[in-house]
Amino acid sequence: MILPDLGLPPDQVRAAWAEAAAGDVDWRGGRSWSLVYDSPEWHQDLVDEAAARFAHENALSASAFPSVQRFESEVIEMVASVIAPQTPAYGVFTTGGTESIMVAMKGYRDAGRGRGLVMPVTAHPGFWKAAAYLGLEVTLVPVGSDGLPDPDELLAAAGEDTAAICLSAPCFPYGVVDPIAEVAERAAARGIGVHVDAAMGGLFLPFLDAAGVTPPEFGLDVPGVTSVSVDLHKYGYGAKGASVLLFADNDLRHASYFVSTDWPGGAYASSGVVGTRPVGAAAAAWTAMRALGRSGYAELVAQVMDTARAIQAGLIDHGFELLGAPPMGVFAAGHAEVSVPALAKAMGRRGWWIDTQDKPSSLHFVTFPRHATVLETLLTDLDTAVDEALADPSGTGGLSYGVMVRGGTLDDDVLRAHLDARFTVTD
The missing domain is CATH 3.40.640.10 (Type I PLP-dependent aspartate aminotransferase-like (Major domain))
Structure with missing residues (x-):
């Protein structure tokens, strides 16, 4: 990649934006559980x-x-x-x-x-x-x-x-x-x-x-x-x-x-x-x-908590246990029998970006307002993904605070290589 002799026309620049974003997580569709905190469309447009x-x-x-x-x-x-x-x-x-x-x-x-x-x-x-x-x-x-x-x-x-x-x-x-x-x-x-x-x-x-x-x-x-x-x-x-x-x-x-x-x-x-x-x-x-005010924040908190409680109930139905007593829509859940990396991998195949943790092994959720619209799909996919993880617990790696970890190992050198890759142009 070198600086071009001639600049690109705006339409080609916009097309390059779309190409660059083709692999980005679909947070607008409610598929991510970290990194982007969304609000109602009218509010987000104003912001x-x-x-x-x-x-x-x-x-x-x-x-x-x-x-x-x-x-x-x-x-x-x-x-x-x-x-x-x-x-x-x-x-x-x-x-x-x-x-x-x-x-x-x-x-x-x-x-x-x-x-x-x-x-x-x-x-x-x-x-x-x-x-x-x-x-x-x-x-x-x-x-x-x-x-x-x-x-x-x-x-x-x-x-x-x-x-x-x-x-x-x-x-x-x-x-x-x-x-x-x-x-x-x-x-x-x-x-x-x-x-x-x-x-x-x-x-x-x-x-x-x-x-x-x-x-x-x-x-x-x-x-x-x-x-x-x-x-x-x-x-x-x-x-x-x-x-x-x-x-x-x-x-x-x-x-x-x-x-x-x-x-x-x-x-x-x-x-x-x-x-x-x-x-x-x-x-x-x-x-x-200014656009939300106290009443707007309270309304969004109530909505997020309703969604978070429904997700927690669905996880508990599958034998998961919450870690501690989280008071808000941020929580982690572990399982005595289900491999968390295998489950995250199975959910990833269905388009979900769900972080994992290993101390202890757990799924990590940050609930947003938009998740109310995908709750039923999430719980349905969770049903199938749990069965897959129980049948094949060999999945390794996962997502950790936004870092894709491949090969099941995580150390300082792996993370430095991850940062190197971030600044390396690929074909």
Whole structure:
């Protein structure tokens, strides 16, 4: 592949788009259970329009583009009104959950809170990535069969150099919410911060009462919680590249910034890792929230929970067991006799993209509104796929958090080769 001497006409470019996307998972048809969080068509079209309208404006400079200041500040305030309504919150807007984690951990480090992070093994790899980039030390605490860590073990693992205990609402692997209130209260008594990764649950858990479930406590209103991150491109239903990070005090927020006055090109100030980025993600997040409102989010939570409960019931009918007690539409299920990789392979033959996990071996589901339209087909295909997996349990590999694993092995070299392949042109 080389740069052509002559440019392609628009029709040929569009045809190339279609060719490139021919093998993409059919998320619009409700066939994927991760990676894309869809909303009703009218809402998604409006969000897409906002993202496209502000695709070229540069969020690096709010001076040149005041629109970014309006969208980001108002999104931060709206998120805070949901997860921190009773307490001050000092926010920044980032490009996603990993950047929010990175910026939060920089804040703790640069505020002199310490260089150690304590977390359950279920915490998102973004924390490990932040530690690798920022020179921090990670201490991992095991979880029980319910997917939850023991608060005593978390506190015992924390020492004088611990900057923060990092918890999840919920954790991605099992969809369970860590014991945030208990840990935060005890951590505060020792002067240790608590960061809550609510990337998935921040705009879902608070509306669970619409589905007859008491929402768990996880936000800045919980005594001892010092920062919370919430993704807008997950259950906020915005376009990709949008997350809000809230701090309980402004000193931590200031420590998370990067500022410089020594560059010949002028003063430089950045609230995140990324420099130039489009205003479109912030405009889309603002649009998503304003267009849905509290009633819209509550309605979608109720719909998702109805679908998730039906899927769980179907799995249980086939002898599956849920891992822990997940309160929302994110959950994992294992089976004592059915080979999970074989089952995932059988479902894949029917066009389903379902992630698998191996600690323990389980299917992983993230339920979206669109899945209500394919529920019956899913359960019908599950009936047949279970029979196939029982008859032939030899299937290996599977899908793991968006990574296709072939040959049944998974190690660092395999993952590096996977990344190499991503940047290699194929015929």
